[in-house]
Amino acid sequence: xxxxSLLILDGPGxxxxxxxxxxxxxxxxxxxxxECGTLAEKLGVLLEFRQSDDQDEIVDWISNDAExxxxxxxxxxSSLESGTVDFYRYRSAxxxxxxxxKPIVEVRLDNIFRDGDxxxxxxxxxxxxxxxxxxxxxxxxxxxxxxxxxxxxxxxx
Amino acid sequence: MKIAFINGxxxxxxxxxxxxxxxxxxxxxxAERCEATGADLGMEIRFRQSNFxxxxxxxxxxxxxxxxxxxxxxxxxxHTSVAIHDALKSYxxxxxxxxxxxxxxxxxxxHVSYVSPVVDAVVAGxxxxxxxxxxxxxxxxxxxxxxx
Numbered sequence: 357x358x359x360x361s362l363l364i365l366d367g368p369g370x371x372x373x374x375x376x377x378x379x380x381x382x383x384x385x386x387x388x389x390x391e392c393g394t395l396a397e398k399l400g401v402l403l404e405f406r407q408s409d410d411q412d413e414i415v416d417w418i419s420n421d422a423e424x425x426x427x428x429x430x431x432x433x434s435s436l437e438s439g440t441v442d443f444y445r446y447r448s449a450x451x452x453x454x455x456x457x458k459p460i461v462e463v464r465l466d467n468i469f470r471d472g473d474x475x476x477x478x479x480x481x482x483x484x485x486x487x488x489x490x491x492x493x494x495x496x497x498x499x500x501x502x503x504x505x506x507x508x509x510x511x512x513x
Numbered sequence: 514m515k516i517a518f519i520n521g522x523x524x525x526x527x528x529x530x531x532x533x534x535x536x537x538x539x540x541x542x543x544a545e546r547c548e549a550t551g552a553d554l555g556m557e558i559r560f561r562q563s564n565f566x567x568x569x570x571x572x573x574x575x576x577x578x579x580x581x582x583x584x585x586x587x588x589x590x591x592h593t594s595v596a597i598h599d600a601l602k603s604y605x606x607x608x609x610x611x612x613x614x615x616x617x618x619x620x621x622x623x624h625v626s627y628v629s630p631v632v633d634a635v636v637a638g639x640x641x642x643x644x645x646x647x648x649x650x651x652x653x654x655x656x657x658x659x660x661x
Binding site: 484 | 653
């Protein structure tokens with residue numbers, strides 16, 4: 357059986373960051389990708405990482421490319437809903453993937469709901485297999501890869 | 514490592530109540546899965562459920578200074594309870610808000626959470642498996658990672 361493939365999209369500003377996660381240690385996107393890669397190898401899934409500072413490009417990837425994968429993991433960063441992107445186009449791109457019954461996970465490094473630290477709202481008004489993880493830092497990505505793999509029926513011996 | 518799992522109203526009906534949303538697994542099944550996985554990873558898990566708001570508050574208070582982390586699925590009280598919000602503020606271990614479904618995809622009255630602003634992390638929409646996934650990642654989150 358062909359290996360399951362996961363598309364992992366990161367939004368504006370995530371190419372070059374040194375985010376202090378809750379463990380107090382800085383973490384870079386490269387580190388996250390490396391650790392996800394190691395986990396994916398263990399799970400026997402394929403990962404494709406993409407990042408863009410251009411919100412429209414992210415929406416294009418969701419609209420045009422995401423359906424070629426078995427699942428989508430996305431950290432849209434706050435600016436996607438508050439920024440210049442056409443929100444209806446953004447949401448309908450997700451709707452298409454959700455209608456194909458493909459798991460979608462929205463990942464946020466920080467807890468976007470924390471008091472005085474609101475960073476926008478999670479995806480709403482889309483029906484489907486859409487889950488949400490916020491505030492686990494880099495572990496949020498590992499959590500998502502692991503959870504999606506299980507959702508896709510991958511059993512780790 | 515000691516972890517308190519605190520579950521709110523109607524979760525005792527899991528497996529029978531709206532299974533298309535919440536799945537067929539019972540809370541007892543989930544508890545057993547968490548305890549077994551936790552034991553494998555060297556964690557002592559105390560898994561409880563109540564339909565009473567005050568009981569949930571007391572369990573949060575009891576967890577102060579006796580546990581390393583609290584995982585709370587306050588269910589419907591998530592969207593109403595200032596008392597649970599206040600109790601969680603007094604808990605200084607690691608706090609995760611957990612939901613079986615994704616409240617943000619449901620009725621607008623579920624979009625507000627009194628729990629989210631006072632926890633470290635929110636995990637929602639992974640079904641009953643979300644519990645086991647949280648157990649699996651806790652050792653890494655609490656900085657006592659071990660090779661698995």
